[in-house]
Amino acid sequence: MAATVRYDEVEVGQELPAADYNVRRLNLVMYAGASGDFNQIHWNERFARTVGLPDVIAHGMYTMAQAARYVTDWAGDPGAVVDFGVRFSSMVIVPDDDQGATIAVSGVVEEKLEDKRVVIGLTAKAGDARVLSQARAVVQLS
Template identity: 55%
Template sequence: MTRPVLDDLEVGAVVGTRTVELDRAALVRYAGASGDRNPIHWDERFAREVGLPGVIAHGMLTMGAAVTLVEDWAGDPGAVVDYGVRFTRPVPVPEQGVAVLEVTATVGAVDRDAGTVRVDLTVTVEGARVLGKAQALVRL
């Protein structure tokens, strides 16, 4: 993929879309890697007892999966110099099958003097936004 050129970017331009599938095996792998073994991420009964719709994906897993679109677009994961989100809804992951994240990245702002672009991410599951104010600052 060709690295984007700052002068070619316009606010509102969609720079990419991606679908990310999360299954229960991904949650287990992430729990092992992150050390987050909270039972809401693997125990259906426990998750429902605490008021969730069932087992949910780790917020940081969802956040990380979404930003890979920006890293790939930028051509270098190190180009993302800041990234933040608000967790707006849990991502239920069915026992069989997958939760499907729909990710769209749009140019939110361009600072030619600083050599940066703010990329705004829209991340939804079944049409419902699961990350709010998801923004990555990219140095090009």
């Protein structure tokens, strides 16, 4: 776990270090087991194509979880996120190869609030596609 970020160490406009999260089909199968979402579009290429998708796609909530992971990794405290929201704007297509897909997440401190809370604006992309929009996290810092 990273060192806990302190409120007085961050400034509005500060960019957080970007991070990449690799996604393979195995991750999607494991997530399906944990979430109970066994929709075939998340693990069966043939089925995904029959419903008009280009390939297997990651669960939206899996994608959102990677963005939340980014914030908690930065804050150094998994309980620091007090509010989190996104809109799903594109799919993370996960090919059946050794590389899979990559979700690239970056963030910027947009606002400092009272009670040592900050608002982090997030960008999440897979390739050139922005996969989350209006992504924001309110984080309680020490």
